[in-house]
Amino acid sequence: MITGNIEGVRKRILEELEAIFDIKTEKYSFLNDDIIHIMTKATEELNREVSVLIDRKGKVLEVTIGDSSTVSMPLVDLRDNKLSRVRVVHTHPNGNPNLSALDISALVKMKLDAIVAIGVKEAPEVVMGFLTVENQRIHVEATKPLSVEEAQRFNIIDRILFNEGLLLDAEDLEEEEERAVLIGLDSEESLYELRELAKAAEVSVGELLYQKRATQDNAYYVGKGKVSEIRDALQLSRSNMVIADDELSGSQIRNLEDELGVKVIDRTTLILEIFAKRARSKEAKLQVELAQLKYRMSRLIGLGTVMSRTGGGIGTRGPGEQKLEIDRRKIRERVNDLRNELKKVVAIRGVQRENRNQNEIPRISLVGYTNSGKSTLRNALADIASKDAVVKEKVLEKDMLFATLDTTTRALSLENNRVVTLTDTVGFVRKLPHDLVEAFKSTLEEVIYSDLLVHVIDGSVDDCLKQAVAVDEVLNEIGAGETRKIIAINKIDKGKSYVTEQVEELYHGKYPIIEISAKNGTNLKELMELFNEVLPDHLLEIEALIPYDQQKLISSVHESGVLLQESYEELGTKIKAKILKKDFVKFEPFIIEGGDHEESNH
Template sequence: MDKEKVLILARKNPLHKEDFDYSIEELKDLTDTAGGEVVHTLVQQLERPHRAHYLGDGKLTEAEELIDDLGINLVVVNDELTPSQLRNITNRLEVRVIDRSQLILDIFAYRAKTKEGKLQVELAQLQYLLPRLSGQGTELSRLGGGIGTRGPGETKLETDRRHIRRRITDVKKRLEQVVEHRKQYRERRKENNVFQIAIVGYTNAGKTTFFNKITSAESLQENQLFATLDPLTRQTKLPSGLQVLISDTVGFIQHLPTTLIAAFRSTLEEVTEADFILHIVDASHPNHESHEKTVLSLLGELEAENIPKLTVYNKQDKVSGPFTPMEKPFVKTSLTDDTDVPNVISAIEGVLRDIWDPYHIYVKAEEGKFLNTLEMNTIVTVREFKEDRKEYVVRGYINPEHPLRDKLIPKESEDE
């Protein structure tokens, strides 16, 4: 299947040049992920977008010529357009025009596999489309499954709006049910006191590679943006014996459409419910610091910035020159190398030992079940059988929030 030929239109603010080149490269990657081929990029320096047409008249004339000369099928704009801008540019260029937000929504629609993921993407698409309906009525069937019977005197646009509003209400109701099931599932996990780790990071940082290696899962692992969309959770055991649940989450990205952030709030609650965050960064990327800031900013919006965290600076094998980490605690690694995965796991346990409470107890030889409970729920560092006492001496660290904590560290020993 031939790729669509794409022309990128972009506005470069002369007062804010820092991230422009990177945003263009990212848009090219997004276009490639969506199945398009960027054949030309047209840039205009403007402090603010043209109110009616985004870019100036001269640039749009240049775009018209490029569309004819290069056989362009699609124009992608590097910002989110207003409904009137989208309508005006489409009428002027006489070719299909989408903005950055719609491109991201299309990729999410392609990547969504679970019922919840598909519903969330559909909701985001419908909310994005509603104010931009004019001139797009003919494309609704791919989103809404067809338009209902029109009443006498109604225009197609009015019918489309009514159809979309009904569909939004329906999708929201179905999502509420799915979200409620997810909430109940999370509450059961909390009741079982299983330690939860959420893997977060900018898209394509290597989250799924690590998730697959530590859990032996076979989730999609590709060198593309948004390869993982639906959150996966697996149970695994750390070397100390501690049982943990690890969740792989959707990749973060700059300038996410606001409708998408809202729609995926419940998916990202995997992060807010976590006991520990593993933030994976592609250290070899020229804009890795900007990626880190984007993720940290989104964690702040989710009110998850105070959850204990380890930053993993991944792809060190591709880093040229000195590398200075932004965050602490951290570990440098290349997760494609199997020998590096244990280093990350050791670093996770190291962070936990620093923030958890130490304990030191004796366990009778016949209390094997209790010993097993300790290994599954705490980080055991010493387990040694004392022949003279017929007891095990056990040392380790326990989560201060765990119900076992008061049994292992009696109040009197704290007061001493």
């Protein structure tokens, strides 16, 4: 029986395909010539892929009709390091015999003996793919395009048995690592950043290819001639993926995958992948999944291999681990569910923020480009001035883009016992996906409602000014562009002397600027002094005589206010202090007439 997409297929064609089951293939041949003729003829008439599943004895087990770009793959039993003892031979209606990303993924995941593609054109060409072992990893090797005659002279069984021996001899075998060729049109600097993003996603980089173009090619992103160069780079660097430095349309991804035979993803998918891997809190996971689904929904139609691949890896985490062929209606339902869940989280965050408002505790947020050192600075300041009796768990510090995603807030005690909260936020990056900014707005609200932003700039990188501008653009987008700021130029221990001058020129004296090293602790106490200078002081200054039986009021000053002077009198403790406005009613009966009790401001 013929399986797959048989709707609308003429009875004659189905009968011709049924005849394949009665034709046996010689042991060393990849497929009988009569079967090839029937498959290519049906492919030309239907403009659909035709696939046969054949065992090592040459018996056809299954015949399947797909669509113009994909064919459903059979289910096979997987047995440790052994191959499945079956191979898939299928046609490519577009005439391109190179293995597609789906072909390669099926070969690896199903441990097929081989996968063979026949490019259907006037003189059909054949490419065969096999699993082998290299450096204790499963590796895919493919032949060059062969004529049918050349392919028939290829002893496919010998190759299968040889490779299976390698698989059986290998121990602790790992799947082939993801290795990418990076392509871009923006600038070489942007490609270097893409390389760091790939590193953060644990993808090794084979080669960087830059093409200077004013606009993207509608079909292939790069020019058609550059596609051939990419194909060569994939082979030379033994890469199995292409990552583009810009957002790609579904048709661009499909066209590139058809031409190159490897998985193709764009910068946005890569960033979303990193976020999916790093999210730890419930809120961050919800936000990432929401951004992933919204991005994928717009590319569901015509996306081809990315939405139907058998395998895993980049682009298939988070919601991608679910069935990828879900329709728009189901995606919309999930998006609505996520939005409702996030509303609950935002409401809880709002209550927490309101409590801080009632306590009149100034809020400081660390902002900056990803990997600028915000988490290191947050940990260092917490070590110096944590208000908590025991310093809570530190934020992950790593020389990597987007090492931390979850927003954390800690209380710090500044000079004169002044308490502030310090929040570490997600890092920004150029070309930050809009859906991601939208999804993370609940987290970024901490920035919006801050009294002071510390913009951490990595003084060790050449394009730190461009990074600073990118951060300012995001701050403006979320409505925090006019918040008080301190510019902290970090990593001065390995920075460049001219950076500070450039940053000063960029901001024209609008904000105080300080050079620091979060790692070495350089100028961190001076930074905290700046906090005191820049933050508005909304405390009330009072003079009071506190009876000795009301000494708990003195303790409340130590806890949430600033004690300026203290002396012991016959009737009680005389103090001059700054207190929270909400606490004034407690002290009012003991205010010394003629003493100060007015709001203090810098």
